[in-house]
Amino acid sequence: MKQARILHIHDLIHHETDIQVAATALRNNQTVIIPTETVYGLAANAFSEEAVQSIFVAKGRPQDNPLIVHIANLDMLETVVQGPISNDAQRLMQVFWPGPLTLVLPKSNQLAPSVSAGLNTVGVRMPDHPITLKIISAAGIPVAAPSANLSGRISPTQAQHIIEDMKSRVDVIVSSDQSRVGLESTVLDMSQKPYTILRPGAITKEDLETVVSDIHYSESDASSPKPKSPGVKYGHYQPKANMMLVQGEYAAVKEKIHELAHQAQHKHLKVLIICAEEHSVDYPSFPTKSLGPIGQSALMAANLFNVLYQCDQDQVDVILCEAFEEKGIGIALMNRLKKACGQHIIHV
Ligand code: TXA
Ligand code: MG
Numbered sequence: 001m002k003q004a005r006i007l008h009i010h011d012l013i014h015h016e017t018d019i020q021v022a023a024t025a026l027r028n029n030q031t032v033i034i035p036t037e038t039v040y041g042l043a044a045n046a047f048s049e050e051a052v053q054s055i056f057v058a059k060g061r062p063q064d065n066p067l068i069v070h071i072a073n074l075d076m077l078e079t080v081v082q083g084p085i086s087n088d089a090q091r092l093m094q095v096f097w098p099g100p101l102t103l104v105l106p107k108s109n110q111l112a113p114s115v116s117a118g119l120n121t122v123g124v125r126m127p128d129h130p131i132t133l134k135i136i137s138a139a140g141i142p143v144a145a146p147s148a149n150l151s152g153r154i155s156p157t158q159a160q161h162i163i164e165d166m167k168s169r170v171d172v173i174v175s176s177d178q179s180r181v182g183l184e185s186t187v188l189d190m191s192q193k194p195y196t197i198l199r200p201g202a203i204t205k206e207d208l209e210t211v212v213s214d215i216h217y218s219e220s221d222a223s224s225p226k227p228k229s230p231g232v233k234y235g236h237y238q239p240k241a242n243m244m245l246v247q248g249e250y251a252a253v254k255e256k257i258h259e260l261a262h263q264a265q266h267k268h269l270k271v272l273i274i275c276a277e278e279h280s281v282d283y284p285s286f287p288t289k290s291l292g293p294i295g296q297s298a299l300m301a302a303n304l305f306n307v308l309y310q311c312d313q314d315q316v317d318v319i320l321c322e323a324f325e326e327k328g329i330g331i332a333l334m335n336r337l338k339k340a341c342g343q344h345i346i347h348v
Pocket of ligand 2: 155
């Protein structure tokens, strides 16, 4: 059993030694949990098969689910991606990197085979987090890093979400601030045209289309049982509670949530309602957690995983959640909510 070294790093000035400790651990093929702007990641040397295997072991992750490779600068790209980078890919990198966009491109032979789980492509991104950029550049190697949760559990947006679960499973945990974006990166498959969004995130289809044309996204692809992005087929982001999403006109949603909440209470189950801030007052007899004001999808997205984590901490049995508008980042927010409830959606 491992015993992780926990490093608290909140700025670049006072923590040079700790940054070197994390970088050295990565170079020595150890596992290091790193903060990013999206969610915390569980990182290891992307060139070493042994190091990458230890990520799968630590997470309990299925081997057919490929990992995203994180780089600190464009010089690292040629060790990750095979052949020339297309003009479209270069333009997207210029506009959105560092940032929450993963590009799926042809894979370099230098990478450990299991990074890509047998595919001939690799997902690569440059995270927008100064501490992690510094750690990766000090390590001098690209790192493979899935979200730092145990497989199937909620993605962590704060180190405290995973310290309990992971402290005996990884070598180093870098604890920093709360992840700013709060949802995993947008994954764009550029290995063929039309380019396809495999996982929606904070960078939306409309954002991408300001730079390149002909981007495809289908909600059903992102949750189909035989998807192109293997990760989307697994039960993801699931809180321990039985969670239901209620979708429709607000008056009907409110009525249905009341009905289901009363039913749950009748069975002596601990119920919690997740809703927009303005709607908390509509459920005076039940505990609620707000994700943020109506229409503020980015804020709601940033709060989502923390709210689900709190539900686990509070040992909630039943979560009743309002559905939100599927526009802009709202598409990614709803994608995660649908997975969190295991597609248990009640249309009213
Ligand atoms: O924001 C993020 O992307 C976070 C942080 C840590 O960077 N990472 C993350 O990794 O969410 P993970 O492993 O939890 O999700 C990776 C997703 C999965 O859905 C996986 O199937 C997909 O990206 N993916 C990775 N490589 C791929 C490839 N070559 N082809 C298709 N999908 C790929
Ligand atoms: Mg994940």
